[in-house]
Amino acid sequence: MTEDDRTKPQATSTDMTGIDGDSPLPGGPPTDAPEVGEAAEEEVREEEQIQFGAEAGLQTGGTTGQITAATGGDVPLHQASLWGDAWKQLRKKPLFIIAALFLVLFTVMSVAPGLFTSQDPRFCNLSFSVDRPSGSHWFGYDIQGCDYFTRVVYGTRVSLLIGLLVVGFDVVIAIILGSIAGYYGGFLDALVGRFADIWFAIPTTLGGIVFLNLLGQRGLWQVSLVLVVLAWPTLMRLMRASVVSGKEADYVMAARALGAGDWRILRLHILPNGIAPVIVYATITVGIIISAEAALSFLGVGLQLPAISWGLMISDAQSRILTSPHLLFFPAIFLSTLVLSFILLGDALRDALDPRLR
Amino acid sequence: MADEGNGRPAPERDVILKVENLVKHFPLTQGIVFKKHVGAVKAVEGVSFDLYRGETLGLVGESGCGKSTVAKLLLRLEEATSGSAIYDGKDIFKLPRKELRALRRNIQIVFQDPYASLNPRMTVGDIVAEPWEIHQGRMGKAERRSRVQDLLARVGLDPDHVNRYPHQFSGGQRQRIGIARALALNPDIIICDEPVSALDVSVQAQVVNLLNALQSDFNLSYIFIAHDLAVVRHISDRVAVMYLGKIMEVGNQDQIYDRPTHPYTQALLSAVPVPDPAVRGERKRMVLTGDVPSPANPPSGCVFRTRCWKAQEKCAEEVPALENRGFDHPSACHFAEIERVVPV
Numbered sequence A: 001m002t003e004d005d006r007t008k009p010q011a012t013s014t015d016m017t018g019i020d021g022d023s024p025l026p027g028g029p030p031t032d033a034p035e036v037g038e039a040a041e042e043e044v045r046e047e048e049q050i051q052f053g054a055e056a057g058l059q060t061g062g063t064t065g066q067i068t069a070a071t072g073g074d075v076p077l078h079q080a081s082l083w084g085d086a087w088k089q090l091r092k093k094p095l096f097i098i099a100a101l102f103l104v105l106f107t108v109m110s111v112a113p114g115l116f117t118s119q120d121p122r123f124c125n126l127s128f129s130v131d132r133p134s135g136s137h138w139f140g141y142d143i144q145g146c147d148y149f150t151r152v153v154y155g156t157r158v159s160l161l162i163g164l165l166v167v168g169f170d171v172v173i174a175i176i177l178g179s180i181a182g183y184y185g186g187f188l189d190a191l192v193g194r195f196a197d198i199w200f201a202i203p204t205t206l207g208g209i210v211f212l213n214l215l216g217q218r219g220l221w222q223v224s225l226v227l228v229v230l231a232w233p234t235l236m237r238l239m240r241a242s243v244v245s246g247k248e249a250d251y252v253m254a255a256r257a258l259g260a261g262d263w264r265i266l267r268l269h270i271l272p273n274g275i276a277p278v279i280v281y282a283t284i285t286v287g288i289i290i291s292a293e294a295a296l297s298f299l300g301v302g303l304q305l306p307a308i309s310w311g312l313m314i315s316d317a318q319s320r321i322l323t324s325p326h327l328l329f330f331p332a333i334f335l336s337t338l339v340l341s342f343i344l345l346g347d348a349l350r351d352a353l354d355p356r357l358r
Numbered sequence B: 001m002a003d004e005g006n007g008r009p010a011p012e013r014d015v016i017l018k019v020e021n022l023v024k025h026f027p028l029t030q031g032i033v034f035k036k037h038v039g040a041v042k043a044v045e046g047v048s049f050d051l052y053r054g055e056t057l058g059l060v061g062e063s064g065c066g067k068s069t070v071a072k073l074l075l076r077l078e079e080a081t082s083g084s085a086i087y088d089g090k091d092i093f094k095l096p097r098k099e100l101r102a103l104r105r106n107i108q109i110v111f112q113d114p115y116a117s118l119n120p121r122m123t124v125g126d127i128v129a130e131p132w133e134i135h136q137g138r139m140g141k142a143e144r145r146s147r148v149q150d151l152l153a154r155v156g157l158d159p160d161h162v163n164r165y166p167h168q169f170s171g172g173q174r175q176r177i178g179i180a181r182a183l184a185l186n187p188d189i190i191i192c193d194e195p196v197s198a199l200d201v202s203v204q205a206q207v208v209n210l211l212n213a214l215q216s217d218f219n220l221s222y223i224f225i226a227h228d229l230a231v232v233r234h235i236s237d238r239v240a241v242m243y244l245g246k247i248m249e250v251g252n253q254d255q256i257y258d259r260p261t262h263p264y265t266q267a268l269l270s271a272v273p274v275p276d277p278a279v280r281g282e283r284k285r286m287v288l289t290g291d292v293p294s295p296a297n298p299p300s301g302c303v304f305r306t307r308c309w310k311a312q313e314k315c316a317e318e319v320p321a322l323e324n325r326g327f328d329h330p331s332a333c334h335f336a337e338i339e340r341v342v343p344v
Helices: A003-019 A033-038 A043-056 A062-073 A082-090 A094-111 A148-184 A187-200 A205-215 A220-246 A249-259 A262-298 A308-321 A326-352 B067-074 B097-106 B124-134 B141-154 B159-163 B172-184 B200-220 B229-235 B253-258 B263-270 B314-318
Strands: B015-030 B036-052 B055-058 B080-088 B109-110 B189-193 B221-224 B236-242 B246-252
Touching: A082 A326, A094 A148, A094 A326, A148 A187, A148 A220, A148 A262, A148 A326, A148 B055, A148 B229, A187 A220, A187 B055, A205 A262, A220 A262, A249 A262, A249 B109, A262 A308, A262 A326, A262 B097, A262 B124, A308 A326, B015 B067, B036 B067, B036 B141, B036 B221, B036 B246, B055 B067, B055 B109, B055 B200, B055 B229, B080 B200, B097 B109, B109 B172, B124 B141, B141 B172, B159 B172, B200 B229, B221 B229, B229 B253, B236 B253, B236 B263, B246 B263
Parallel strands: B055 B221, B055 B236, B109 B189, B189 B221
Antiparallel strands: B015 B036, B015 B080, B236 B246
């Protein structure tokens, strides 16, 4: 080892420190200079504020805490949140706005149908049976001579309620079972997975026909129950897949290294990052469930008269498609619009809820 | 280990973490219903080292040599197959749940990928304050916000950015956030798992210098895992060279870089680019042929023998222990000899 031998590594070391701008910044206390200088280029403007704060606020060669105090007061804190940012992005999407407006309209229609029509959906006059649409009665009359617009408006409630009820329950089931299966894996995963497979194997319409035939009475709750049972496996699998990929993330490792428990890791780290596809698919599923209810009612195993539902109306209309097409057209167009609105909403949500796409 | 004449102040000789015979085998199974044990990936195979208080121990080696597994084992993110790691008089691997939680405060980690190590749905303020959420009572709720801002300032970030999300920061800035999170509980040891490999070279230097500055301020001990020998040289007091789950050679900076005795260390050093055209052609290049053998089926005897130009029959029969072989630092080679590789 001669002196010569030593020069090289030290030169390398100096090079590395050199990049970092170790020279003290003007005005800044020497101890703090390296950190302030280290911030990346894009932060130069803010850096200057810090330096300024340091110059103005400290003559004491003080700590970084004092720098914080010096700048903290002047700069208004930028508030941001996931949903806030998502909302900002959604507002710019015309398709989202259209879908949202339709959904608001349908929601108001189901909560307060009286706002749209002054008539009673069950007040019928047989002398108007299957009259065509006219200026005073836009949608015409059905076979019983009831105002068809009123009946279609009143039918919104059942469709929307079943759609939201079923998906609401299924999302809860999916989150609970999917999290358990995905997070703990092993035997629990296999158990939940095989149980889901059994239900997944049953086609929705066929299963609906079989189960609803077994139930004597078929009202809103019975139809919802059957659809809940038939629809949960897809959402559960989606949740499980999300959790499986999420639990390997480095930030989950970091939380575990900090000593976080399973509940905290699931609630704060895995679910918020894994729930987006479930929310998106759930929104789309609302549409699917609404059409499934209509299909079951159409097939005669769903809701029963005197319930007012689009599915029942379409079912009644089927034998008169050629003579009175308006009986099919109006409930069908409402049904399609509602289903499409949910699907478009789900699509827009998918883009907005992923901060990585921003 | 002698620590003579490298110009650095000798670190305190107070062992803070003593790792002995650390082994991790990942089982290989076949079959779906009836799992059959068909072997094991021997990721870590008998690693021993001491970490002194206030020092930086560099852990270098190729991808897949078990560096990151060592990190995960020491944090109990993976369970060790066997071995011990004594911290504060207790074996980390045998700690019951409750004491393990307390340990978490004292050993922290900084990850390689700053894009994956921060929860994209949490604000920077929440990320840095999470350690106090988990270890209630360490920091009052009222003080947290200002303490978070102090920490952000300390790692060179604008304290007013507490409400921003990770995606609003650059890679180097995110790595600083990760460092701030690791510092929150005032740990004794920070394991840096390739903390700068994913960063630009200029940013690497900034982060390494930040780590250096924090070390003296917080009296930290680092285990610095990397595959970049230049970075390791810059930050480490001592360096351990790993190959296929084993430590090949340990020594201080000068011992490893100027007087390497293990052929693998020599080969690694010969691959380091030297930014000086004057020495071009002077240096000896040792190009290793072949690939790293599968850790599921490592070679008998010395694991490096399949790629070693010195290999003889003895190497296949006898496992070379990591011990002093007449030089000033231990080496796991039967035919250890000093060979200067980097023309310094």
